[in-house]
Amino acid sequence: MNPNGTLFMPPQASTSAADVDGLFYFIYYASILFFLLVVGVSGYFAYVYRRQGAPKFTSGIAHNVQLEFTWTVIPTMLVFLVFVWGFGSYLNNSVAPKDALQIKVTGQKWFWAFDYPGGSNSVDTLVVPAGKPVQLTMSSTDVIHSFYVPDFRMKQDVVPNRYSLLWFEAPNEGVYTLFCTEYCGAVTDTTEATWKADGQAKSANKFKQKGHFNMGGVVKVVSTRQYEAFLESSNKMGEGISLEVYGEQLYNSKQCATCHSVNGSAGNGPTWKGIYGRQEKISDGTSVKADDNYIRESILEPGAKVVAGYQNIMPTYQGQLKDKQIDAIIAYMKTIK
Amino acid sequence: MSIYTEPIRQTPAPTARPTVRVKPVMPEHHYLNSPKGIMSWIYTVDHKRIGLMYFFAIMMFFTIGGIFALLLRTELLHPERDFMTARTYNQFFTLHGAIMVFLFIIPSIPAALGNFVLPLMIGAKDVAFPKLNLASWYVYVVGSLFAVFSIVTGGVETGWTFYTPYSTTTNGSVISMTLGVFILGFSSIFTGINFIVTVHKLRAPGMTFFKMPLMVWALYATAIIQVLATPVLGITMVLLILERALGIGIFDPAMGGDPVLYQHFFWFYSHPAVYIMILPGMGIISELISAMSHKKIFGYTPIAYSSLGIALISFLVWGHHMFTSGQSELSATIFSFLTFLVGIPSGIKVFNWMATLYKGSISFAAPMLYTLTFMFTFTIGGLTGIFLGALSVDIHLHDTYFVVAHFHYVMMGGTVMAFLGGIHYWWPKIWGRMYDEFWAKIACAFVFVGFNMTFFTQFILGSKGMPRRYYSYLDQYQPLHGFSSIGSYILGLGFVVMAVYLIHSIRNGKIAGKNPWGALTLEWTISSPPPTHNFDETPKLIYGAYDYDRVMTDGENITFKDVTTVSNGDDHNGNGHNGNGSKRAKIEN
Numbered sequence: 001m002n003p004n005g006t007l008f009m010p011p012q013a014s015t016s017a018a019d020v021d022g023l024f025y026f027i028y029y030a031s032i033l034f035f036l037l038v039v040g041v042s043g044y045f046a047y048v049y050r051r052q053g054a055p056k057f058t059s060g061i062a063h064n065v066q067l068e069f070t071w072t073v074i075p076t077m078l079v080f081l082v083f084v085w086g087f088g089s090y091l092n093n094s095v096a097p098k099d100a101l102q103i104k105v106t107g108q109k110w111f112w113a114f115d116y117p118g119g120s121n122s123v124d125t126l127v128v129p130a131g132k133p134v135q136l137t138m139s140s141t142d143v144i145h146s147f148y149v150p151d152f153r154m155k156q157d158v159v160p161n162r163y164s165l166l167w168f169e170a171p172n173e174g175v176y177t178l179f180c181t182e183y184c185g186a187v188t189d190t191t192e193a194t195w196k197a198d199g200q201a202k203s204a205n206k207f208k209q210k211g212h213f214n215m216g217g218v219v220k221v222v223s224t225r226q227y228e229a230f231l232e233s234s235n236k237m238g239e240g241i242s243l244e245v246y247g248e249q250l251y252n253s254k255q256c257a258t259c260h261s262v263n264g265s266a267g268n269g270p271t272w273k274g275i276y277g278r279q280e281k282i283s284d285g286t287s288v289k290a291d292d293n294y295i296r297e298s299i300l301e302p303g304a305k306v307v308a309g310y311q312n313i314m315p316t317y318q319g320q321l322k323d324k325q326i327d328a329i330i331a332y333m334k335t336i337k
Numbered sequence: 338m339s340i341y342t343e344p345i346r347q348t349p350a351p352t353a354r355p356t357v358r359v360k361p362v363m364p365e366h367h368y369l370n371s372p373k374g375i376m377s378w379i380y381t382v383d384h385k386r387i388g389l390m391y392f393f394a395i396m397m398f399f400t401i402g403g404i405f406a407l408l409l410r411t412e413l414l415h416p417e418r419d420f421m422t423a424r425t426y427n428q429f430f431t432l433h434g435a436i437m438v439f440l441f442i443i444p445s446i447p448a449a450l451g452n453f454v455l456p457l458m459i460g461a462k463d464v465a466f467p468k469l470n471l472a473s474w475y476v477y478v479v480g481s482l483f484a485v486f487s488i489v490t491g492g493v494e495t496g497w498t499f500y501t502p503y504s505t506t507t508n509g510s511v512i513s514m515t516l517g518v519f520i521l522g523f524s525s526i527f528t529g530i531n532f533i534v535t536v537h538k539l540r541a542p543g544m545t546f547f548k549m550p551l552m553v554w555a556l557y558a559t560a561i562i563q564v565l566a567t568p569v570l571g572i573t574m575v576l577l578i579l580e581r582a583l584g585i586g587i588f589d590p591a592m593g594g595d596p597v598l599y600q601h602f603f604w605f606y607s608h609p610a611v612y613i614m615i616l617p618g619m620g621i622i623s624e625l626i627s628a629m630s631h632k633k634i635f636g637y638t639p640i641a642y643s644s645l646g647i648a649l650i651s652f653l654v655w656g657h658h659m660f661t662s663g664q665s666e667l668s669a670t671i672f673s674f675l676t677f678l679v680g681i682p683s684g685i686k687v688f689n690w691m692a693t694l695y696k697g698s699i700s701f702a703a704p705m706l707y708t709l710t711f712m713f714t715f716t717i718g719g720l721t722g723i724f725l726g727a728l729s730v731d732i733h734l735h736d737t738y739f740v741v742a743h744f745h746y747v748m749m750g751g752t753v754m755a756f757l758g759g760i761h762y763w764w765p766k767i768w769g770r771m772y773d774e775f776w777a778k779i780a781c782a783f784v785f786v787g788f789n790m791t792f793f794t795q796f797i798l799g800s801k802g803m804p805r806r807y808y809s810y811l812d813q814y815q816p817l818h819g820f821s822s823i824g825s826y827i828l829g830l831g832f833v834v835m836a837v838y839l840i841h842s843i844r845n846g847k848i849a850g851k852n853p854w855g856a857l858t859l860e861w862t863i864s865s866p867p868p869t870h871n872f873d874e875t876p877k878l879i880y881g882a883y884d885y886d887r888v889m890t891d892g893e894n895i896t897f898k899d900v901t902t903v904s905n906g907d908d909h910n911g912n913g914h915n916g917n918g919s920k921r922a923k924i925e926n
C-alpha cells in the first residue's frame with residue numbers, strides 16, 4: 001500500500017486500493033504505448049510524406065490483410081484482459097465478509113448521518129476501526145447522493161427508498177476525505193462563501209453556502225480501542241452537562257447552524273434569535289405560536305408548516321434526533337433571546 | 338472492389354503534365370444570391386441554405402455555451418468564491434452542458450455541414466424531402482426558444498442529465514427546458530429520416546453504396562441512430578414533465594416509483610447520442626485525411642462497416658453510465674463487456690487513418706492541421722474510455738473530473754476538431770472564398786495548446802478524487818484547477834481569432850475556384866459557391882472518391898495517370914476552361 005499516492009492516484013487507504021491502482025496503471029502504460037504509436041507513426045508519415053514540388057499521383061495501397069488483422073486482434077485481446085481484470089476486482093469488492101461491522105448511513109441535503117450499532121450516531125464524521133471490514137447500509141431521505149472516499153477507491157450511489165451496500169477495510173489509522181459525487185443542488189444565498197476543509201472534521205458554521213460541493217466530511221480510521229471509546233462517549237453525549245449546553249452542541253454538530261443563525265442575521269432558515277414563543281406566520285396565511293409542540297413538529301416534519309417567506313428545504317430529522325436531544329435543542333432555544 | 342470506373346482510352350500517360358491554370362472568378366449566379374431577398378431565405382427549401390441557417394444558429398449557441406464555460410472556469414480559479422454563488426454555478430454548468438449537447442453538438446455536423454454536403458457528395462439536387470428539411474430547422478428554432486425561455490425565467494440547475502428525483506423536486510424552469518429538449522428531438526428525427534431516404538434514393542447513377550464517400554456512410558449510420566434513439570428521449574422527457582407537473586409517480590420513490598429507472602431511460606438515448614455526436618466527425622476525418630494527403634483512403638470497407646457496427650452496438654452499452662447506481666452485478670458485467678466491444682471499431686478507424694498517410698502527398702493546410710489535432714486528442718479520448726469501461730477502475734473515476742476530461746476529449750477533441758476541420762475544408766465551397774491560411778494556423782495552434790492545457794489537467798484532478806459539478810474544492814486541487822482555467826482562456830482566444838478571419842474572408846477572401854484542394858468527391862466538380870440546383874446535368878462518375886493514385890484535378894482539368902487530360906467542362910459560371918485536346922471520359926457502368 002502506498003500511503004502517499006502517485007502522480008495520478010491519491011494515497012491508498014483500503015485493502016482494495018492497490019488492485020484498482022494496478023489495473024489503472026496497466027491501462028495507463030498500455031495507453032501510452034498506443035498513443036505514442038498512433039501519434040508517432042502519424043507524425044512520422046506526415047513529415048516524410050509532406051507535399052513537396054509538383055503534384056503527383058500517390059500510391060494506391062488501400063489494404064493489407066496481415067496488418068489489418070494484427071491491429072484488430074491485439075487491441076481486442078488487450079481490452080479483453082482489461083475487462084476480466086476489472087470485473088474480477090469488482091466482484092471481490094461486491095460481497096462483504098460475514099463478520100463485517102454494520103453501520104447505517106443516511107445521505108441528506110447536505111450532510112451525512114451515521115448510525116452505529118448500539119445507538120450512537122455522528123454527522124459528517126464516520127469513525128471506523130482500522131483493520132476491520134466495515135459494511136455500510138446506505139439510503140437517502142431526499143434526492144440521490146453518492147458516497148465517495150477517493151483514498152479507498154470506493155463509491156456507491158445513495159438512493160431514496162432503497163438500501164445500497166458498500167464495504168471496505170482500512171488497514172491504517174488516518175483521516176480520509178469523504179465526498180458526495182451525485183449532484184444534489186445547493187441553497188440560494190448571497191453571502192460570501194469560503195470552503196476550507198483541512199482534513200479535520202469541519203465545523204458547520206464556517207459555511208454560509210451549503211450544497212453538493214461541500215456535502216462532505218471525513219472517515220476517521222482509529223484503533224479498535226479508540227473506536228470503542230468513541231461509541232461509549234457518543235452514547236453518553238449530553239450526560240454530565242446541562243440540557244442547554246447539550247442543545248448548543250447539537251445545534252452545531254447536527255448542522256442546524258448551516259441554515260439557522262442565533263444572532264438574528266438572515267440565512268436559509270429563520271433565525272433562532274427569540275424563536276421560542278414567537279408568533280410565526282405560516283405560508284398558508286395562518287399564524288402559530290412557536291411552542292414545544294410546534295418546534296418538535298418543525299424538526300420532525302419540516303414540510304407540515306412552512307414559515308412564510310422561506311422555502312421548504314429543511315431536511316427531516318426523523319430518526320436522527322432522539323426525544324432527549326429535541327428537548328435539549330428546545331432548552332437551548334429558550335436561551336437565545 | 339473498385340470504386341472508380343475506367344476511363345475510355347488507355348493511352349500512354351503523360352506523367353503529371355502541367356495544365357493551364359486559370360485565375361478563378363466568382364460565378365455570377367449561385368445559391369447565395371439567387372433567388373434574392375429575405376423571403377427567399379425564410380421559405381427556402383435549398384439544403385445548402387438550410388445548412389447555412391443551421392450553421393449560424395449552432396454557432397450562436399456554441400458562443401453562448403462557450404461563454405458559460407469560461408465563466409465556470411473563472412469561478413474555479415480559486416476554491417473561494419470568485420464572483421458567483423453556488424446556485425448560479427449550478428445553473429451555469431447545466432446551461433453550458435445542455436446548450437452544448439442539445440443545441441450545438443447534436444445538430445452541428447449532421448444538420449449544418451451534413452445538410453450542405455450530403456446531397457452534393459452523392460450528386461443529388463437536394464435532400465429527399467426538402468420541405469421536411471426546412472421544417473426541421475424551424476422546429477429547432479422553436480425548441481431552442483423554449484431553452485432560452487427557461488434561461489430567462491429562472492434558469493435550470495439540474496445538470497443536463499435531469500436526474501430524478503432532483504429534477505422533479507427542485508425549483509426553476511425545468512419544464513420549459515425539458516420541453517425544449519423534447520421539441521429539439523423532432524428536429525433531429527426529421528433530419529435523420531431525410532438523410533436515410535436521400536442516401537437510399539438519390540445517389541447519382543453509378544454510385545453504389547460502396548462507392549459512396551465515407552462521410553456519407555457516417556451520416557447514414559448517424560441518421561439511423563437519430564431515428565431509433567431520439568424517440569426514447571422524447572418519451573423520457575414527457576414522463577419527466579408529467580411527473581413534475583402532475584406527480585404521476587413513475588420516478589418518485591415516495592409513490593412507489595423508481596428514480597433509477599429514469600437513468601436507464603435517459604442513457605438508453607444518451608449513449609447512442611454520443612455516437613450521433615462522434616460518427617459524423619469520424620466521417621469528416623475520413624474525407625479530410627484522404628483529400629489533404631492526396632492518398633487513397635486505407636481500409637474503405639472496414640471504415641464503412643465500423644460506422645454501422647458502432648451504430649448498432651451503441652444501443653447496448655448504456656449501463657456503463659450506471660456502474661455505481663446499484664444495478665445488479667450481472668448487468669454491470671455485461672455492460673462493461675459490450676463497452677469494450679464498441680471501442681474496437683473506433684480503434685480500427687484510427688489505425689486506418691494512420692495508414693492512409695503512408696506514401697501520401699501531405700498538405701499542412703488548416704483542414705489537415707485539425708485532422709492531425711483530432712488524431713491526437715481523439716486517441717486520448719478513446720483510450721481514457723478504456724479506464725472508464727473497466728468496472729473496478731470506473732467505481733473510482735465515476736463522476737469525477739476524469740469523466741469531465743474524457744468527454745471533453747471525445748466531444749471537443751473529437752467532434753469539435755473534426756467540425757472545425759470540416760468548416761475549413763468546405764469553407765471555400767460554401768462561400769467561394771478562402772480564409773487567411775496564416776491566421777488559420779495561429780488559431781489552430783491556440784486551440785490545440787489551450788484545449789490540452791484545459792482538459793489534460795482534469796484527468797489528474799479526477800483520478801486524484803476531485804468530484805465533478807463542484808462549485809468549490811479542497812485547497813490541494815487549486816494548482817491544477819488554476820492551470821486548467823488559464824488553458825481555457827487560451828482556447829477561447831483561439832476561437833476569437835478564428836471567428837475574425839472566417840467572417841473577414843466571407844467578403845474579402847481570395848476567390849477559391851471549384852476545387853482548391855484537388856479533392857475527388859463530387860462537390861468539388863461544381864462551382865464554388867455551388868449553383869442553386871447543384872448540378873446542371875446529372876453528374877457522371879468518372880473516378881472514385883479516393884482515386885488519388887490515378888486521378889489529379891483542380892476542378893477545371895483532370896489528369897488521369899494513364900490517359901490524356903479531360904475537361905470537367907460544365908461552363909455555367911462562364912469561365913470553364915477546356916484542356917486542349919481533351920477527351921471527355923464517360924461512364925462505363
Ligand code: HEM
Pocket residue numbers: 403406407409410430431433434435437438441442495496497498741745748749753791805806807825828829
Ligand atoms: C471552451 C471550452 C470548454 C470549457 C472551458 C468547458 C468547461 C466545462 C466545465 C467547467 C464544466 C463543468 C464541470 C463540472 O462542474 O462538473 C463543463 C461541463 C460540461 N461540458 Fe464543457 N467546456 C468547454 C467546451 C465544451 C464543449 C465543446 C462541449 C460539448 C460539445 C462541452 C460539454 C460539456 C458537458 C456535457 C458538461 C457537463 C455538464 C453537466 O455536468 O451537467 N463542453 N465544461
Ligand SMILES: [Cu+2]
Pocket residue numbers: 107110144145146180181182183184212215
Ligand atoms: Cu449529495
Ligand SMILES: [Cu+2]
Pocket residue numbers: 607608611654655657658
Ligand atoms: Cu455511454
